Amino acid sequence: MKTRLEAMRTEVTSGDVSVNQRYVTARRGMKELRGIFDNMEKMADRMNARKYQFTKDADTERLLGSKMGLGTLDVAGEFRKNIPVPDLSTVTWKNEADINVITPQDQGTCIITGLALLSPGPFLLTDQGNSCAKLVDATTRAVTSRLELPVQPWDVCALPGDQAAVTLPDKSMIQLLSTKEGQLSRGKEIKVSSGCYCITYYNNRLYVSYVSNPRIEVMTLDGLITSNIQTVDGRQAFQLPLYLTVSASTPPTLYVSDCTTHNVHQLSLDGKILREYSDMKLKYPKYVVAVGPGQLLVCGPQRDAADGEGRQDGGNTGE
Missing domain, CATH: 2.130.10.10 (YVTN repeat-like/Quinoprotein amine dehydrogenase)
Structure with missing residues (x-):
């Protein structure tokens, strides 16, 4: 609203336009002003403060009150540090027991x-x-x-x-x-x-x-x-x-x-x-x-x- 009022004031007071043009601008500005006044009356309702009250979620409150919280972190094992990478050019390969992956449902050769x-x-x-x-x-x-x-x-x-x-x-x-x-x-x-x-x-x-x-x-x-x-x-x-x-x-x-x-x-x-x-x-x-x-x-x-x-x-x- 302030921007629109400033634009109208500039047009009406400008010395670069004729008297006739300022008259037309003033008449058009009257209509603009009525719209601005209407908006100002509505502004009072928009600025009403509202009071809010927070309601706790019962399930979340019980979870936060639990001694376990989200769960527990248990030791599942230890990382081995500095695991040596074998040199594949010198490593000795040992054949272990094969795994048979043929099933009773198979009708053809397993490829x-x-x-x-x-x-x-x-x-x-x-x-x-x-x-x-x-x-x-x-x-x-x-x-x-x-x-x-x-x-x-x-x-x-x-x-x-x-x-x-x-x-x-x-x-x-x-x-x-x-x-x-x-x-x-x-x-x-x-x-x-x-x-x-x-x-x-x-x-x-x-x-x-x-x-x-x-x-x-x-x-x-x-x-x-x-x-x-x-x-x-x-x-x-x-x-x-x-x-x-x-x-x-x-x-x-x-x-x-x-x-x-x-x-x-x-x-x-x-x-x-x-x-x-x-x-x-x-x-x-x-x-x-x-x-x-x-x-x-x-x-x-x-x-x-x-x-x-x-x-x-x-x-x-x-x-």
């Missing part, structure tokens, strides 16, 4: 194409031959839950909050699963492009590899694509990208097995290739796992014949 360790201990695998996912207790060495999937799955990764994600290439889809209370159930579906195969998770992002139009897509858990790693310095970055993982190093980096080039690429999370790893003894690299600073475990189905081992077919025995 394990993906596996993810869940917290705090069970692991989840994808059985392509029987179009299902299986939850396995590593302590009891038994399958504790089995979930039929609409088509053959390929890869799996663990997510926060008792969840996991499974790729279904034949449906161009990522299926979210719940692992709550040790039982598998299907959740939300994320529609993706064709050719999706492998998947990993890091810092609220899914990293998905595609074998058709080879690339890595970075997306949210809602399926929103935030970036695309396809070319580096103007050239195709991958020929056949399959399995991938993000290391928890500083800064974190992405490792991708490029199957037909017999390489494992190390990339920054913004898509720059940092290094390429290869070994004449390792052909067609598949699964990659970061196990320590600068150390990877990489598996593949074939070794060079000159190494004396010939071809080794893996991942199709159910163990």
Whole structure:
């Protein structure tokens, strides 16, 4: 109201306008003034002070009065400090007892194409031959839950909050699963492009590899694509990208097995290739796992014949 009054006063007293114009402005101002007076009468009601009284919530008051409060914090164990990271070039490997993951419901050959360790201990695998996912207790060495999937799955990764994600290439889809209370159930579906195969998770992002139009897509858990790693310095970055993982190093980096080039690429999370790893003894690299600073475990189905081992077919025995 003060602003409107000031504008009218300026127009009426200005020496730059004619007498006729000031007359028109004054007549128009009379109507403005009536509106201002009406608003001033209403202002008295708006400025009335109100008195409020706070009423305690009985349940909250009982909770705050409890000696336990929100709960208790009990010692569940101790962190081991300075755990040495083994040197994979000199470590001695020992074969422990196999875990049979074949179940009575299986009709076909058990073909394990993906596996993810869940917290705090069970692991989840994808059985392509029987179009299902299986939850396995590593302590009891038994399958504790089995979930039929609409088509053959390929890869799996663990997510926060008792969840996991499974790729279904034949449906161009990522299926979210719940692992709550040790039982598998299907959740939300994320529609993706064709050719999706492998998947990993890091810092609220899914990293998905595609074998058709080879690339890595970075997306949210809602399926929103935030970036695309396809070319580096103007050239195709991958020929056949399959399995991938993000290391928890500083800064974190992405490792991708490029199957037909017999390489494992190390990339920054913004898509720059940092290094390429290869070994004449390792052909067609598949699964990659970061196990320590600068150390990877990489598996593949074939070794060079000159190494004396010939071809080794893996991942199709159910163990």
